[in-house]
Amino acid sequence: MRLGFHGGAGTVTGSKYLVEHDGRRLLVDCGLFQGWKSLRELNWEPLPFEPRTVDAVLLTHAHLDHSGALPLLVRQGFTGPVLATPATADVCRLLLPDSARIQEEDAAFANRHHTSRHQPAQPLYTEEDAQRALRHFEPLPLHARTEVLPGLFATFRRAGHILGAASLLLEADGRTLLFSGDLGRPDDPLMHAPDPAPVADWVVIESTYGDRLHGGEDAQAALGEIITRTAARGGTVLVPAFAVGRTQLLLLLIHRLKAQGAIPDLPVFLDSPMAIDMTELYRHHHGEHRLSPAENAGMCGVAQMARTPAESRALSQARFPAVVVSASGMATGGRVLHHLQARLPDHRNTVVLVGYQAGGTRGARLQAGERFLRIFGQDVPVKAEVLSLGGLSAHADAAQLVQWLRGMPRAPRQVFVTHGEPGPADALRQRIGRELGWPATAPLLGRTVELHA
Structure with missing residues (x-):
């Protein structure tokens, strides 16, 4: 099994993780890069893997930094299913066309008022592209262990955060790989607390707030x-x-x-x-x-x-x-x-x-x-x-992330710290090593690792 980090590594946006097993390819999340111009420009480049060779996509949740590049993936040749919880699928049916409309409206505004260096300004993708991507969605309920590719099983578990958000457990040939997705706060006034983390050999965990704690502000x-x-x-x-x-x-x-x-x-x-x-x-x-x-x-x-x-x-x-x-x-x-x-x-x-x-x-x-x-x-x-x-963040803070890991029934072989800026990601990596004694690394964008049996 191989795991490639093609987004959400060294940055808090653009999450894309390519899992390869037994000749099959599964993409976990397909998000847009946001923020710095050097990152946003990556959205305009061809994807760093051949979309036609991806057999399926599994979405942890609907935020654009996790789902917003799906119209690009489909436009570049992906033909497989996009598997997500029912609520995530419903949110994406609103969010992806809206994202496209905003891009089209902003491009039109730039062209009318000559505020872009590009003549003419173009949207990253259109509403037609978004609708085409939505036709690939297939709902997968929470807590349902499902064979999504031959010999590869997936289970979504509640992550809190937003409607439909899930952690994802992949199983193949006795090996287990857990993606935290974006974890919510156990005390969030709106969303339920995340499910406890299950047993896994490898863990990919977000680190948005990996270097800070939420204050006690009301x-x-x-x-x-x-x-x-x-x-x-x-x-x-x-x-x-x-x-x-x-x-x-x-x-x-x-x-x-x-x-x-x-x-x-x-x-x-x-x-x-x-x-x-x-x-x-x-x-x-x-x-x-x-x-x-x-x-x-x-x-x-x-x-x-x-x-x-x-x-x-x-x-x-x-x-x-x-x-x-x-x-x-x-x-x-x-x-x-x-x-x-x-x-x-x-x-x-x-x-x-x-x-x-x-x-x-x-x-x-x-x-x-x-x-x-x-x-x-x-x-x-x-x-x-x-x-x-303060107090309105939908993300778990550093202590809550470590506490979620601490609840695992046994230690994983490796923790990959992703979906965070370099400072927060490295702070969480160090905290995992110091408090839990587990090996942890913050992978670089574009890196691929072997997950050996």
């Missing part, structure tokens, strides 16, 4: 204080939020704050068609999360929905106290860029960053305190208050 109280303070000065709270997961948690907290009378009764807007549809999915997958039907209804009903481009434009021009939640969470594209362009120059406003901000993204630049932000070819002054709200 995120709901902190959010309430930010909203109240910003409204008092006549400003708008703008939250770039991941349409899958963090948006729903934000709406839940705002619903609770309003129900308690802890914030002014100001309007709340959700400006992301995909996030709107995603929020409705929580009604259909009630077993995947912790919410009661009443809280689910409150979460879904607290915001006014801006679906059309005209509604979004009107909202970006509005000047009254409000909360605006818009994708994307790292400000890499989509409608939130128009809101940032309109609201960053006004000191009355507040931009709240939630969740991880990958290096090189606009969100990371704001978080680092840059005073100008490049949007649509213009340097926009940052005069609004910019805050990072």
